[in-house]
Amino acid sequence: MPILTIDDRKVDVPPKTSILNAAKQLGIEIPHFCYHPMLTVVDACRMCLVEVKDAPKLVTSCSNPVKDDMVVFTSTPKVQEARKGVLELLLLNHPMDCPICDKAGECKLQDNYAKFSLHESRLRPEDDKVHKPKRVDLGPKIVLDVERCVTCTRCVRFCKEIAGKEEMGIFNRGDHSLVGTFEGKPLENNYQGNLTDICPVGALTAKDFRFKCRSWFLCKTDSICPGCSRGCNIEVHSSDRSIDKTRRRVYRLAPRENEDVNKIWLCDVGRYGYPFVDAFDRLTRPSVRMGEDISMADWDTALSMVSRELHNICEKYGPSAIGVIPSPQLSNEDLYVVKKLFREMMGITNIDFKLSGWNEGKADNLLLMADRNPNSRGAELLGLAGDKANAGEILDKAAKGEVRALYIIGGDITKFLGESKVRDSLAGAEFVVYQGSNFNYVCKFAHVILPSAAFAEKDGTFTNFEARVQKINRAILPMDESLPDWKITTRLSRVMGYPLPYEKAEDVFNEISREVTAFLGLSYKKLGNKGVKLAV
Known part of the structure; x- marks a missing residue:
């Protein structure tokens, strides 16, 4: 070498x-x-x-x-002088709008000027700067400010080499050079958000973050994207200080480097899929139905009602009269506790996560997978695939009255089955529990609603399509009275008389690493921030 x-x-x-x-x-x-x-x-x-x-x-x-x-x-002095010259030329026509620029605090032009130049401008008050287009709309996600551009061509190269669509170029020459899209057309690729990541200045900014929060107010937490089974490594950027005074806590998701998974990129489906965390349809307190009305309740009341009804149905018709449909959106820890309580302790065999079309989303050739769930492989390895019936068959049994109670956890099954089939299935059940983070069509039929934490509000792990186990970390506190799914199921187990011992997510994972063959010997420490690929 x-x-x-x-x-x-x-x-x-x-x-x-x-x-x-x-x-x-x-x-x-x-x-x-x-x-x-x-x-x-x-x-x-x-x-x-x-x-x-x-x-x-x-x-x-x-x-x-x-x-x-x-x-x-x-x-050397020669190098330092050259750098100052480059910076002076870049700053000559650059707008002095740092106080309102979303890139402030993350801008390479700011950083390099502070570290390597600090020169005084030789531009006189009577000298005119070269002005270029500002607030150029590049579609629903990105805004371009050409005056801030330093003509690095990163965006041009990214669209052609990574996104696979030659959508941007540099037009004209000299100080009249302009970056833009061909024929002024909007960007169409599924990786536009990466343009704001790689832009060294504030020329390309994201509409969903624009003028919402200053970068230095953001807390950055390592996590995993829940948008598909790829398991892209991300940072959750959160803050309790906002410019627009909303209740928003998560402001953006940014890619985190992992050469084995997503390199340093993130698709737009995953990047912009976080608003549900702070949405106004979040479920924040338990609810119980009394007759035609459903009203807020405390956790003890809600869990006692679930326990009583499940025990009654189990005693009257047997465990085969209860169906449990967990979502592959849940973490390994959430799913394991579901299996532990319902299958191992209650003897329920109608448990499955696979609904029609669950892995048939639109994929691309870079990162986005057809399976839009982050933990389908984990659900399979933990044994959540149905022994007696798949999720669709469980719902069919409910519609026929063979399954008397349905416990649906973590996802909106209406997205896969449509309102008609869901309505028929849930109307045929005597008792329906929905446990999830956001209100959906299922809630209209639920007798008890249990509010759960979103992925950014809990610790745990996902297993991606390659069987790589990766850690998610809590970035923000669960909203109001919502709880992580593993904790809800653990509390239910104690009310039902099958007390599980878990106090934190790591307790659950430690048991998984002892009891489930594929996970043997793992720990949160061994996973680190890059994950571990299972030998399966």
């Missing part, structure tokens, strides 16, 4: 490594705008210039590979 010296420090790196990445291994920061590790190298911004011994001029560190015995200097 080539051995070179950077700022008097030796480093050996693989052949063809760029000077910029070799310096990164030493912890030496070389500023840049256009370079991105997942995109082709274009050495357009000239911000990454360094001095190489015996070279006639400064070279771009992003595009020049290392050589054996190369000697590189990253902060």
Whole structure:
């Protein structure tokens, strides 16, 4: 491997490594705008210039590979002057709107100016800046401010190389260069949100985050996207301080690097699928039905009613008269406790999660999977596939009166079956429990509604389609009186006389790692922040 010296420090790196990445291994920061590790190298911004011994001029560190015995200097007066020159040209016509820019606090132009320049502008008051289009609508998700653009071409390369659609380009030349979409058409790819991630400045901003919260008010929590079975690694960005004074707590989801799962990208289906967490249809307190009316109740009252009715039906008709339909949106911990109580302790065999069309969503060739559930593989490995009947057959039995009680957990089955089939099935049951985070059509027929926490409000794990177990972490507290599903089922077990011992999600996972063959020996610590792929 080539051995070179950077700022008097030796480093050996693989052949063809760029000077910029070799310096990164030493912890030496070389500023840049256009370079991105997942995109082709274009050495357009000239911000990454360094001095190489015996070279006639400064070279771009992003595009020049290392050589054996190369000697590189990253902060000589010559390099510093070149960086200041680049920044001065970029800032010459750049709008001074940092106080209202959504990128403030995350802007590479701000950072690089503060670290490597701090020059005073030579622009005179009477000099006019070059003005360009502002607030350009690129479709339902993205807004473009061309005046803020530094022409790094990251967005152009991303659309062509990653999203697979050549939708953007650079038009005109010199200080009249404009970034935009071809023929002014809106963006159509399913990865538009990544443009705001890779844009080094505030030229491309997301409509759902625009003017909503300052970046320095956000708390960032590692988690897993619940949008499909890929299990993309994400950060949940949350805050209790908003500009618009809403009850919103989750402000955005951002991709988190995991080379084995999603690299550093996130599809728009997953990225923009979080509003349900703070939606006004959230279920926040238990409810019970008395006659035709349903009203709020405390947890003890609601769980006692569930316990009484399930015991009565079980004693009168046997455990085969009860059907349980958990959702693969639930975590491994949630599903395991469901199995523990209903199948192992109560002897119920009508338990299944697979509804018609559950894995038939629209997929793409990059990240988005047809199975729009984050934990279908986990449900299979934990044994939640039906022994006697699948979920659709359980509902059919309810419609015929063979299943007298239905316990539906975690998902809106109407999305798969339609209102007519759901209505027929639920109307045929004597007792219906819905346990979930948001109001849906099933709630209209439920005798008891138990409010559960959303994915951002609880700890746990998901198992993706490749059998990779990954950790989700609580970013915000459960809304009002809602509880994680595993905790609701644990509390129900104690009321029913089958007390389960779990006090936290980790207790459940530790038992899974002892009792379920595929998960043997795992722990939250071993999962880390990248997950562990099971040998199945």
